[in-house]
Amino acid sequence: MREQIAQFLYYLRVERGASAHTQDAYRRDLHQLAEFSRKRGYALTQALGEDGLLAFAQHLRQRGLAETSIERKLCAARALARFLQKEGVLPEQSAPSVSAFRLPRRLPHALSQEEVARLLEQPDSRTPLGLRDRAMLELAYAAGLRVSELVGLRLQDVDLQEGFVRVFGKRSKERWVPFGESAHRTVQDYLYRARPQLQRARSEDYLFLSERGTPLSRTQFWLRLKEYARRAGITRPVSPHTLRHSFAVHLLQGGADLRAVQEMLGHASINTTQIYTRVHIDHLREVYTKHHPRA
Numbered sequence: 001m002r003e004q005i006a007q008f009l010y011y012l013r014v015e016r017g018a019s020a021h022t023q024d025a026y027r028r029d030l031h032q033l034a035e036f037s038r039k040r041g042y043a044l045t046q047a048l049g050e051d052g053l054l055a056f057a058q059h060l061r062q063r064g065l066a067e068t069s070i071e072r073k074l075c076a077a078r079a080l081a082r083f084l085q086k087e088g089v090l091p092e093q094s095a096p097s098v099s100a101f102r103l104p105r106r107l108p109h110a111l112s113q114e115e116v117a118r119l120l121e122q123p124d125s126r127t128p129l130g131l132r133d134r135a136m137l138e139l140a141y142a143a144g145l146r147v148s149e150l151v152g153l154r155l156q157d158v159d160l161q162e163g164f165v166r167v168f169g170k171r172s173k174e175r176w177v178p179f180g181e182s183a184h185r186t187v188q189d190y191l192y193r194a195r196p197q198l199q200r201a202r203s204e205d206y207l208f209l210s211e212r213g214t215p216l217s218r219t220q221f222w223l224r225l226k227e228y229a230r231r232a233g234i235t236r237p238v239s240p241h242t243l244r245h246s247f248a249v250h251l252l253q254g255g256a257d258l259r260a261v262q263e264m265l266g267h268a269s270i271n272t273t274q275i276y277t278r279v280h281i282d283h284l285r286e287v288y289t290k291h292h293p294r295a
Contacts, residue, residue, distance in 0.1 A: 001034040008083045017171050029076040048081040110249040115234050122228040128194035133224050135190035142183035144247035144265050147218045147240035153207040169266035177264050248276045
C-alpha cells in the first residue's frame with residue numbers, strides 16, 4: 001500500500017493544496033493501516049474493504065484508542081480508497097462508507113462565558129510575554145481561530161482600523177473575521193508595547209513572537225493555555241480548540257445566524273457547523289425549564 005499512499009499524499013499536496021499538518025496526519029494514519037494490513041496479509045482491495053476496515057477498527061479499539069481517533073483513521077482510509085477508485089486502481093464502490101463505522105458525534109466542549117473571562121484575566125499584561133499571551137487568547141476567542149491559524153498570522157493580516165483579521169484556513173482558504181473592542185485593545189497594546197521587545201534582527205513578520213523572536217509554535221501556545229486554565233480554576237480539559245468551540249456556542253446563544261457562524265469559522269459545509277445547534281438547543285431547553293411556569 002505504501003506506493004499508493006505516496007501517490008495519494010502527492011495528490012493532497014499538489015492538487016488539493018493540503019497543509020503540511022494535514023499531510024502528516026494522513027501519512028501517520030495510512031501507514032498505520034498499511035502496517036496492520038501487511039501483518040494480516042491483506043491485499044489492497046481487502047485492506048480497504050469492509051472486512052479489512054472492520055478488523056482495523058477492532059484492532060485500534062483493543063489498543064485503547066478513542067473512538068474519535070479511530071473515526072479519523074477510517075476517514076483517511078476512505079479518502080485513500082476514493083482516490084484509488086478515481087485512478088482506476090480500485091473498482092468503484094469497493095470500500096464501504098465510513099459512516100458504517102462512525103459513532104454519533106459528541107457535542108463540542110465549550111467554556112462558559114464566566115470561565116472565558118477568568119481565563120483571559122490570567123496572563124500578566126505587565127510583561128511582554130504576558131501581554132502577548134493575553135492578546136493571543138483574546139483574538140483566538142474573539143475570532144474563533146484554529147491554533148494553526150492563530151500562530152500563522154502575519155502583521156498585515158490584522159486590520160486594527162476596521163477590526164478584522166484575515167485568516168488562511170484549511171486548503172489556504174481565505175476569510176475575514178471581525179473581532180471586538182476587547183481583542184482590539186489588547187492586540188494593539190501588544191503591538192506597541194510587547195512585540196518590539198520580542199522582535200529580533202532576523203525576526204519575520206509573524207504577529208506573535210516567542211521569547212527568542214521566532215514564530216510561536218502550536219505546542220508552545222497549548223502549554224501556555226493549559227497553565228492559564230489551571231490558574232483560572234477550570235478543571236475540565238482545555239485546548240486551543242476549546243476557545244473556538246466557545247466562540248461558536250456563545251455566538252449562537254446570543255442569537256447569531258448559523259450561516260454567519262459557518263462563514264466566520266471557515267467551514268466549507270453547513271453540516272459541520274450544525275453540531276453547534278444542538279448545544280444551542282440544550283441552552284434554550286435549560287432556560288425554558290428554569291423560567292417557564294409550566295416547565
